[in-house]
Amino acid sequence: MKFSRLLLLLVTFLPVAVGHAEPDCPCECAAAAKPAAAKPVAAASEKAPARHPLRGVVVEVLADKSxxxxxxxxxxxxxxxMTMLLKVDAAGLSAVSKGSPITGLLIKRAEGWWLDAVQLAK
Ligand SMILES: [Cu+2]
Structure with missing residues (x-):
């Protein structure tokens, strides 16, 4: 009896735990995971995309890829x-260099993840 209750708990919470372990992101780590954004996408696409404050360090500047x-x-x-590729505009590209600590606003667009308002972190 106790074992089956434990099993039920596992079955109930395991998918939740797995689902949150790999949030919706484009990195290799989550490439295998199917896009978990099937529910509020319709509503979200009607308004401006969310802008998430981001803090990090530039590992590489890929000017040819913007x-x-x-x-x-x-x-x-x-x-x-994580470490990931983020599209930036020309201003963002020229504002930073390899190794720069930066802040910006993470935005999910149809073509992928963007970093807007890129600045050198203080
Ligand atoms: Cu990421």
Missing amino acids: ALLVKHEAIPGVMKA
Whole structure:
């Protein structure tokens, strides 16, 4: 009896735990996970995309891709700490260099993750 209750608990909470272990993110770590954004997407796409404050360090500047490889801190409710590629505009690209501590606003667009308002962190 006790064992079956334990099993029931596991079956009930395991999918939740697994689902939160890999938030919706484009990195290799979550490439296998199916896009977990099937529910509020319709509502979210009607308004401006959410902008999540991000803090991190530039690992590499990829000017040819208009992107930065950024090692960022965890963004609660969005993604765990990781190193990932973020698209930036020309201003963002020229504002930083390899090794720069930065802040910015993480935005999910149709074409991928963007970092807006890129600044050198104080
Ligand atoms: Cu990330």
